[in-house]
Amino acid sequence: MANVDTVTQRRLSREEREPQMLDTAVRVFGERGYHGCSMEDIAAAAGVTKPMFYAYFGSKDELYAACIAHVARQLEQALTAAGSDEDDPERLTFARVLAFFRFIGGRRDQWRVLRREAGPFAEELARARGTIVDLTLRQLEASPVPAGSRADLVPLAHALVGAGEALADWWVDHPEESAETMAVRQMNLIWLGLEGLGAGRVWAPQQLPAE
Amino acid sequence: MANVDTVTQRRLSREEREPQMLDTAVRVFGERGYHGCSMEDIAAAAGVTKPMFYAYFGSKDELYAACIAHVARQLEQALTAAGSDEDDPERLTFARVLAFFRFIGGRRDQWRVLRREAGPFAEELARARGTIVDLTLRQLEASPVPAGSRADLVPLAHALVGAGEALADWWVDHPEESAETMAVRQMNLIWLGLEGLGAGRVWAPQQLPAE
Amino acid sequence: MANVDTVTQRRLSREEREPQMLDTAVRVFGERGYHGCSMEDIAAAAGVTKPMFYAYFGSKDELYAACIAHVARQLEQALTAAGSDEDDPERLTFARVLAFFRFIGGRRDQWRVLRREAGPFAEELARARGTIVDLTLRQLEASPVPAGSRADLVPLAHALVGAGEALADWWVDHPEESAETMAVRQMNLIWLGLEGLGAGRVWAPQQLPAE
Amino acid sequence: MANVDTVTQRRLSREEREPQMLDTAVRVFGERGYHGCSMEDIAAAAGVTKPMFYAYFGSKDELYAACIAHVARQLEQALTAAGSDEDDPERLTFARVLAFFRFIGGRRDQWRVLRREAGPFAEELARARGTIVDLTLRQLEASPVPAGSRADLVPLAHALVGAGEALADWWVDHPEESAETMAVRQMNLIWLGLEGLGAGRVWAPQQLPAE
DNA sequence: AATGAATGAGGTTTCATTCAT
DNA sequence: GATGAATGAAACCTCATTCAT
Numbered sequence: 001m002a003n004v005d006t007v008t009q010r011r012l013s014r015e016e017r018e019p020q021m022l023d024t025a026v027r028v029f030g031e032r033g034y035h036g037c038s039m040e041d042i043a044a045a046a047g048v049t050k051p052m053f054y055a056y057f058g059s060k061d062e063l064y065a066a067c068i069a070h071v072a073r074q075l076e077q078a079l080t081a082a083g084s085d086e087d088d089p090e091r092l093t094f095a096r097v098l099a100f101f102r103f104i105g106g107r108r109d110q111w112r113v114l115r116r117e118a119g120p121f122a123e124e125l126a127r128a129r130g131t132i133v134d135l136t137l138r139q140l141e142a143s144p145v146p147a148g149s150r151a152d153l154v155p156l157a158h159a160l161v162g163a164g165e166a167l168a169d170w171w172v173d174h175p176e177e178s179a180e181t182m183a184v185r186q187m188n189l190i191w192l193g194l195e196g197l198g199a200g201r202v203w204a205p206q207q208l209p210a211e
Numbered sequence: 212m213a214n215v216d217t218v219t220q221r222r223l224s225r226e227e228r229e230p231q232m233l234d235t236a237v238r239v240f241g242e243r244g245y246h247g248c249s250m251e252d253i254a255a256a257a258g259v260t261k262p263m264f265y266a267y268f269g270s271k272d273e274l275y276a277a278c279i280a281h282v283a284r285q286l287e288q289a290l291t292a293a294g295s296d297e298d299d300p301e302r303l304t305f306a307r308v309l310a311f312f313r314f315i316g317g318r319r320d321q322w323r324v325l326r327r328e329a330g331p332f333a334e335e336l337a338r339a340r341g342t343i344v345d346l347t348l349r350q351l352e353a354s355p356v357p358a359g360s361r362a363d364l365v366p367l368a369h370a371l372v373g374a375g376e377a378l379a380d381w382w383v384d385h386p387e388e389s390a391e392t393m394a395v396r397q398m399n400l401i402w403l404g405l406e407g408l409g410a411g412r413v414w415a416p417q418q419l420p421a422e
Numbered sequence: 423m424a425n426v427d428t429v430t431q432r433r434l435s436r437e438e439r440e441p442q443m444l445d446t447a448v449r450v451f452g453e454r455g456y457h458g459c460s461m462e463d464i465a466a467a468a469g470v471t472k473p474m475f476y477a478y479f480g481s482k483d484e485l486y487a488a489c490i491a492h493v494a495r496q497l498e499q500a501l502t503a504a505g506s507d508e509d510d511p512e513r514l515t516f517a518r519v520l521a522f523f524r525f526i527g528g529r530r531d532q533w534r535v536l537r538r539e540a541g542p543f544a545e546e547l548a549r550a551r552g553t554i555v556d557l558t559l560r561q562l563e564a565s566p567v568p569a570g571s572r573a574d575l576v577p578l579a580h581a582l583v584g585a586g587e588a589l590a591d592w593w594v595d596h597p598e599e600s601a602e603t604m605a606v607r608q609m610n611l612i613w614l615g616l617e618g619l620g621a622g623r624v625w626a627p628q629q630l631p632a633e
Numbered sequence: 634m635a636n637v638d639t640v641t642q643r644r645l646s647r648e649e650r651e652p653q654m655l656d657t658a659v660r661v662f663g664e665r666g667y668h669g670c671s672m673e674d675i676a677a678a679a680g681v682t683k684p685m686f687y688a689y690f691g692s693k694d695e696l697y698a699a700c701i702a703h704v705a706r707q708l709e710q711a712l713t714a715a716g717s718d719e720d721d722p723e724r725l726t727f728a729r730v731l732a733f734f735r736f737i738g739g740r741r742d743q744w745r746v747l748r749r750e751a752g753p754f755a756e757e758l759a760r761a762r763g764t765i766v767d768l769t770l771r772q773l774e775a776s777p778v779p780a781g782s783r784a785d786l787v788p789l790a791h792a793l794v795g796a797g798e799a800l801a802d803w804w805v806d807h808p809e810e811s812a813e814t815m816a817v818r819q820m821n822l823i824w825l826g827l828e829g830l831g832a833g834r835v836w837a838p839q840q841l842p843a844e
Numbered sequence: 845a846a847t848g849a850a851t852g853a854g855g856t857t858t859c860a861t862t863c864a865t
Numbered sequence: 866g867a868t869g870a871a872t873g874a875a876a877c878c879t880c881a882t883t884c885a886t
Contacts, residue, residue: 014866035246038859049868050861060860065335072339079346089354090402094416096350097375097401098394104379105390111379114339121245124276128283128325135290139307143300143409152396158381159374159400164308166373168315168322170366179316183309185363189370190308191301193404198354205305222849222885249876260851265878436845457668460880471847473883482881512828565831574818577803581822584799585792592791607785611792615826644864644870671855682872687857 018056021046025053026067030109034064071110078103089198133157160190229267232257236264237278241320245275282321289314300409344368371401440478443468447475448489452531456486493532498553500525505561514561516609523601523608526590533590555579582612651689654679658686659700663742667697697746704743709764711736716772723824725772731816737801741808744801766790793823 012020024046028037039060043050057063082099086092104111137157164186171182188203196203223231235257239248250271254261268274293310297303315322348368375397382393399414407414434442446468450459461482465472479485504521508514526533536551559579586608593604610625618625645653657679661670672693676683690696715732719725737744747762769790797819804815821836829836 012866039861040859051863051868052866054861055867068335068339072342075339076342076346079343083350089350091417092350093402094394094398096346097397098390100375101379101382101390101393101397104382108383108386111383114336115376115380121272121275121279124279125325128279128286131283131287132290135287135307139294139300139303143405152399155378155381155385155393155396156400158377159397162377162380163370163374163400164311165326166369166376167366168312169326169373170369171312171315172319172322174366175319179309179312182312182316182366183305185366186308186312186370187305188363189367189374189401189404191304191404191406193400193407194354194402195407196404206302225848228849250878251876259849261877262851262879263849266849271877434845461882462880472881473847474845476882477846574821577800577807577815577818578822580799580803581796581819584802585796585822588791588795588798589788591795592788596788604788607788608792610785611789611796611826612822613826613828615822615824615829617824617829618826647869650870672857673855683856684858684872685870688870693856 014056017048017052021048021053021056022066022070025063026071026113027109029064029067030112033112034060039063067113071107071113074110075100075103075114090195093194129161133161136160163189225267228259228263232259232264232267233277233281236268236274237282237324238320240275240278241323244323245271250274278324282318282324285321286311286314286325301406304405340372344372347371374400436478439470439474443470443475443478444488444492447479447485448493448535449531451486451489452534455534456482461485489535493529493535494553496529496532497522497525497536498557501554501557512613516605518557518561520601520605522586523590523593523604526593527601530594533594551583555583558582585611647689650681650685654681654686654689655699655703658690658696659704659746660742662697662700663745667693672696700746704740704746705764707740707743708733708736708747709768712765712768727816727820729768729772731812733797734801734804734812734815734819737804737812741805744805762794766794769793796822 025042028042028045031037032041039050039053042063043053046053053063057066078099079096082095083092086095133154134157137153140153140157167182167186171177184203184205187205188197192201192203236253239253239256242248243252250261250264253274254264257264264274268277289310290307293306294303297306344365345368348364351364351368378393378397382388395414395416398416399408403412403414447464450464450467453459454463461472461475464485465475468475475485479488500521501518504517505514508517555576556579559575562575562579589604589608593599606625610619614623614625658675661675661678664670665674672683672686675696676686679686686696690699711732712729715728716725719728766787767790770786773786773790800815800819804810817836821830825834825836
């Protein structure tokens with residue numbers, strides 16, 4: 001009854017099949033998000049049946065965790081390797097940053113696995129974020145900026161907002177800090193930059209806006 | 212068992228009840244995420260039944276969208292108001308940044324609504340992110356940094372990573388850009404800072420690491 | 423706060439408003455079927471609120487029953503009136519058939535209310551159908567019929583009605599046909615029978631009843 | 634309390650279980666109508682759980698459509714087979730009519746599935762009906778018919794089918810009648826016509842087709 | 845007389861997960 | 866080692882109906 005043609009794909013050992021299944025899971029999770037695909041979908045995409053995934057990974061959560069760990073490990077290796085032969089802080093920083101983007105560039109799906117999923121309201125979220133980015137952008141445009149980089153203001157605004165968001169996320173887990181401290185931290189990075197900080201400068205408000 | 216206070220709350224007009232329901236939805240979504248709570252849960256938390264939410268907001272998606280829009284509107288207003296009387300770029304920037312953190316500080320739940328949800332694998336995600344943050348942190352620690360700000364290196368690392376993530380997100384929608392261009396952008400911000408950029412400086416690699 | 427313009431439509435007495443509401447219900451039920459519309463839909467189409475319908479008709483089932491009875495009453499009157507001045511059985515039959523199709527022709531929605539979906543109101547539907555069958559039956563009983571087949575008159579009446587109903591269903595999709603043509607068709611079948619038609623005969627009215 | 638027989642029925646293959654489930658669905662739909670039963674009800678009657686029905690049939694609508702198609706196919710086969718060895722139009726007609734009623738006689742529930750409520754599956758219902766109408770139409774086209782009435786054959790076919798359907802509806806409430814009696818009744822109307830019946834003629838089969 | 849507010853109950857559908865073969 | 870069969874649980878959504886004003 002069994003089809004002979006398919007036999008060549010069957011009965012692989014665990015060491016052969018498991019990475020294959022994990023790669024498929026990363027891809028499908030990356031494309032459609034955790035809640036956007038079912039175990040059935042992933043199993044079908046991998047060409048095996050659901051019980052195989054349960055046998056190898058235990059549960060959907062564990063499978064997703066395995067995907068995250070898998071991608072994170074690869075990214076970490078890429079970043080670690082990138083700076084191994086650099087001593088100068090500036091060159092080291094750039095090497096790492098470049099390695100990061102090179103990694104992402106070839107693996108958009110894997111990157112998506114590391115970012116949280118949007119869902120049906122992605123549009124709304126993007127709009128909300130866009131509002132803040134626009135505000136930042138208009139502010140940048142009002143400043144004197146080198147001519148050649150004017151087209152780069154949009155991604156720059158995204159980066160500024162992203163830095164603030166990450167600080168806010170960190171702050172959620174460290175509520176003992178004051179808003180003023182957080183704001184100063186953000187200023188230290190985005191105003192002075194690492195070069196300024198490396199030179200020993202510290203940003204401080206001349207006069208704190210009233211609350 | 213029935214709370215007398217809630218009895219007096221019955222039969223409110225839509226103008227009174229709808230914002231109340233929206234506030235509850237923001238809170239519950241913020242606490243548990245979109246997929247982490249059901250309409251039933253939200254309705255119960257608001258002290259009404261599901262059909263009220265469907266009557267006023269249409270669907271779970273639309274409710275979530277309304278929450279996002281609600282929070283985004285408030286945040287935007289806070290940011291817009293913050294810089295209204297500032298002309299100096301530095302002071303304006305700081306005013307905005309401070310307003311942002313002051314907004315978040317009082318409304319952690321609302322902030323969570325604007326961030327995507329983690330789910331059962333939040334821990335794993337945090338660990339993955341932590342790997343990259345640690346890498347960045349060790350690099351910062353190896354640099355000469357002003358003594359007083361050494362405790363600030365951890366949030367600084369988060370901010371750096373957050374800026375990169377936002378750039379990567381933006382890049383997903385603009386795949387025509389090269390990894391090198393993206394990396395240079397990141398450097399412009401994090402190395403020179405807005406002060407440097409405002410002074411007309413442009414960051415460029417002295418020598419590009421080989422791919 | 424109340425809009426003066428709408429006041430002219432308000433506060434109608436029950437005698438004025440109830441038939442209006444019933445007509446709307448017949449139309450909406452006819453268009454979309456019992457399960458295809460909600461009380462909310464019907465109320466909106468009638469320009470009143472749901473509680474009005476509940477106050478006047480009790481429940482959705484009772485409303486549907488009222489619609490059926492309303493249409494059936496009109497149809498019965500049309501058929502009864504049609505044969506009032508005819509003695510010749512052939513002419514009488516044609517008059518009734520013609521009246522039936524003329525009735526349907528002007529009120530497709532009402533016809534649909536008599537044909538659609540059974541359910542909790544099946545009894546009411548059967549009763550409405552029985553009215554027409556009884557009318558046909560009494561006409562048959564008045565004719566000379568072979569003794570042995572007298573018991574067969576009831577199902578025969580059902581068949582006659584069923585043939586007409588099927589023609590009416592077909593007519594709904596071919597509205598370019600006139601009521602007269604439809605009536606002639608019905609006569610061709612039920613008066614001559616296939617034997618007659620097969621022998622080359624064609625039924626035609628000697629004199630068309632005036633509309 | 635658990636029935637031992639059903640225990641032995643567990644873990645059937647799809648080939649065995651699916652027809653069994655379909656039969657149950659036809660029965661329950663026939664008894665209670667589309668809106669009169671839930672998927673839960675049908676699943677319970679079949680001795681399985683809802684997800685099995687969704688796995689095999691997709692949705693409630695698709696299940697109902699499958700039921701209609703199932704019954705229609707059987708009916709069509711019965712009617713087609715019935716006339717295969719008849720040349721005489723009269724005998725052929727009777728054979729078909731008899732086959733129709735014989736079919737209905739053994740499967741009242743299946744008949745109800747073809748007659749009850751329209752809805753999202755109206756298309757499927759119309760198609761099923763069209764099959765029978767087409768069969769009748771082709772038979773009519775093979776007979777000698779007066780030239781002028783040839784265009785009327787389509788509605789004539791509808792009427793013939795409608796008369797049979799009405800007789801079948803009546804029969805559902807009078808199950809003491811035999812299929813043969815019902816077929817003779819149908820012939821009395823459609824072959825002799827009311828003119829013939831009025832003249833005292835009675836249609837009777839010269840020889841009853843063997844069952 | 846009329847309505848906006850509110851709900852109980854039920855329906856379809858999906859999905860992570862397990863069992864028997 | 867691998868799978869088709871099967872399910873428990875829960876989610877979203879709708880709607881007939883009633884209550885308080």
